[in-house]
Amino acid sequence: MRRDRIRNAFAFSLGAILLIGAGIATTGASIEPADLTFHNATEPESLDPAKVTGVPEGRVLRALFSGLTVQAPDSSESLPDIAESWNISPNGKVYTFRIRKTARWSDGSPCTADDFVYSWRRLFAPETAAKYAYLMWAVDGAEDYTKGKLKDAAKIGVAAPDPYTFVVKLREPQSYFIYLTAFYPSYAVHRATLEAHPKHWHKPEFFVGNGPFTLQMRLIRERMRFVKNEYYWDAANVKLETVDALPIEDNGTALNLYLTGAIDWTTDVPAHVVPQLLQRDDFKPTPRLGIYFYRINQNNKDPIKKAFFGEPRVRRALYLALDRKAICERVTRAGDVPARHIVPPGLDGYESPKLPDYDPVEAARLMQAALSHLKMSKAPTFSILYNTQDTHKLIAEVVQSGWRKHLGLDVKLENMEWQSYLKTESSFEYDISRAGWIGDYPDPNTFLDLWQTGNGNNRTGWSDPDFDRLIVLASKEVDVRKRLGLLAKAEARALAGQVVIPIYFYVTKNCVRPWIKGWHANVQDRHNLKFLSIDKDLRRRMIGR
Amino acid sequence: MRDVLRFLTLRFLWLLATLWVVFTLSFVLMREVPGGPFLMEQQVDPVIQKQIEAAYDLDKTKWEQYVITLGKTVRGDLGPSFKMRDYTVNEILAEGMPRSVALGTLALLIALVLGIVAGTVSASRRGGFIDRGLMLVATIGIALPNFVIASILILVFVIQLSWLPAAGWGSLRFMILPAFCLGAPFAAYIARLTRTGMLETLTQDYVRTAHAKGLSPWRVVTGHAMKGGLLPVASFLGPAVAGILTGSLVIEKIFAIPGLGTYFVQAALNRDYTLAMGCVLFYTLLVYVMNLLVDISYTILDPRVRLD
């Protein structure tokens, strides 16, 4: 009797679970596709412009917020956005932005200079803990305020003499400062919403932004839907009504979705299919401000390796015996440019000095010379560290085989997941480590200042007082040509010292359907949704949607 | 009835103890693993780094962190995620769970139906052509990595035939391929276990008696042999259900499914301590409940086993 009851209860509950599950399984309904759907590599870490540093976050934030200026669709130039105009004082230290009277937040309230004062102070505030705050430390008092040396926020060099004038005082002139006003850390956030909902302001039900779009829906790791912000000052020129960002981690999956017409724009493609894609009209890789390189640990904990990698001829030999061209043409295959210097090409008025080309014979000679100079009978065994990814692995395998063949080195590969990799690299427990660097702003400085002694991003132990001096000199130079000249000299020092092994300069890897209009390639690979539109007729003709 | 109550109370206390042990072990393991949640490729100024860590209590001693986290966890607050900073772990799990449950249930249904039917048919046609064929298919289900199966299915059903969407989440259509891939290995296991269990019981005296009574083979199999024959399956189902409901990183990645499976691995790789802890505790709870159900089902399927 009792057992029967248990049995019945069990059968009942199992059935109920299955039914409920089946119920959930069938209730989900497809939502109407947006005007434009694009592949955003991952779920944004946050919608708070002050707290993030990633590329996927940038794509989203450019839709939801506006800066004082906006980057032009086809170049790095800054165009007016919330600021309708600006002027720079003759000494290059004071920027005065005239805020548009028509600028509005998505709840209809006016967006004024005070919003920027509030947001910039917030960016620099220690409690915000903004990772990108340092990019804007040229603002007078900002660095001291972040570091807690300056307590009074009012002493930071930002002011709003009236609601439509925003004045920024820099501690020294910075020629690329205007680019930063188009970059998301400098965006304004809506004070009233932040204060009313400190923990929930980034949820769709509370969100208020000043960008061309606003947030309608956000499902974790599933979809983010933007709808046009009718209060945006330039709403008349915003063509898209709805946009979906899909956080798809796997670019193979994204490609499948793209090819089946479910998404209109992918931002990255798998390496295997690059040759096939290159034959299509919708895949056109273009140069990008980024470099793929190998760090060399010159501060190795092992004394033998420290002496070995500390020897410039060893580093040069490693560079010379690495076949960059083969990697670009045979492994990445998307037209990446073999790198013989550090600053990527494509920056106006800047010409990089160049290292010699691939030369295994000279490399072997240098290595021999270095070894006999170091009184080593043979080179120590060392490893190449890389984080888990197909392309990194393939490149490392090619490099390993080249160094073995031409220099007779015993090279191991060491594959780590991302966090262990970062930890190993930043604590100098590696020998050679793969790395990448994407420019934050279109200026050579973003690729050079990291090699200064003690810079947290140096992580090679390389140090050259002359180099450090040149970088500081350049940062104080107002004359553009002279400044670039100083930077080129600094780069020449870094190359002569072989601070790292440059491998190649990145290219963009977007697949864009032809019905997306207004999409232009640019070196920073930043594309503001505000400039895009859809040719619906063309789309209907091509895929019937 | 009092027996059952006592049994359940005891199990509940065990559950609390288990959760605490798991919490402690995971906490220690997580903090000992190198790397941290806010380590980045682009290194930030040490001052800012310290401020970020302070905001998440990471500047405190490990003991303080342990006490704070345990206190919050007891109150049901798993804290903010370190990597998806707009969300708390509770929100992330709450949003991922229905998706995982939906997909998992479908996968489980597929696995159970395919597995039990194939296993039973195969057992009653022992050694025959059907038996061999079914077991061959079942073994292939186990022998091939699920990402290979998934890629082939996508190629056929999505690219060639255009019957199903390539990836994503929404209606039932989106779930068919991933549920099949998720359920396939489980179906194969269940088929094999069912077959083994059925063969074992088919030789038992009571089954022979049933045969001798002149019952049809169908009645014998479904009415008598099935109950005992499903014992190994029931034993397997506990962990299997927990595994199937929490999904799989590989499947979720290939089909871009925003379920829980990814978090289990990704949170660990990202050193998202709070989310990882949430996943671990959730999983513990699930495994525990499932095993409880298994133990109860034992008493139903096999009268000789008592609740104890």
Next chain:
Amino acid sequence: MEERAGFQRSEAELERLLEEAKKVRGNSLWKDAMRRFRKNQLSFLSLWLVVLVSVLCFLAPLLPLAPRDRVSMNQQYLEPLHEDLLDDGGLFLRRGWPGVFADDAARDEAVTKIVERSGLLEGWMIQLRYKMFGDREIVPWMGTDQLGRCILSRVLWGGRISLMVGLVATLVSLIIGVSYGAFSGYIGGWVDNLMMRAVDAMYSIPFIFVVIFLITVIKNNPDLAIDRMVLFFAVIGAIYWLTMARVVRGQVLSIKQKEYVEAARVLGASTGRILFRHLVPNVMAVVLVYLTLTIPRVMLFEAFLSFLGLGVESPDVSWGMLAADGLGAINPLRVYWWFVLFPSLALGLTLLSLNFLGDGLRDALDPRLKDV
């Protein structure tokens, strides 16, 4: 003193007699099983296939294969039996690839380097291989991968790792799991409860943290001469014994009240004796089947770890890793089917054989089932 010595002698005597008795009975049992097993053709065939694959993979360093990690940029993405591979005729031995070695001295140096990198036995086998075959190599008739490496060679070398991981890790899980599960199920009561709750708790420990933790601990301790493979066995074995324990316990629960167990208990047999003489042999059938299910899981788990970057390191390869790496090669634009097919085939075939082998063994060891 005297008495104790005498006692010891008689105990030793007893032991010897017992041993003999065991041998006699054991022999006939195994003979029976062997006879039955041989009758099952499919299983017998499977056994030979598994043996063949294992031997081939074990001997991979001795075979005239291209080195598994040799990059040839002019041989990328070549299909199996591609004409570039066959242009100077023959599927078999040909002198090393054009441009690989400048001269014999260079080749000898390369061989020395390879030997230095390899383990003791492996190095010796490689040396022998070059003595026997020189730089002649089997044409990569399974095609080449994206770096022009020979897939045939990679599959055979990969099998060494995959099979070893599968076998050793499964054995570890078998030994721990069976003892634990049988003991827990047999003792019952609160001990059983405690032991099973411990298993539940261990199920939920995030294995990924354990793996990362162990790998880093070992990496930072070069004195611990444990390589990553051994670690692998330990970790995987330690994870998979849990399910084994549960399965065995379930079985023991259902047979421990059988007459013969009762009889043994009444006759005063010790717990250990009842466990390993009466209970364990009787759950072996299910354990064997479960074992044939665990080996594939272990091998696939290894692939999953490689997929996450926690698995084998280049130049080592494994079947799972080859298949995972080939994943991107199945895409709508161009299918490099041979990247995935051959490793999958090797994996699938081996696991299939293992399964039939398991079935055969089970039938042979448990004759009751033959009546059906």
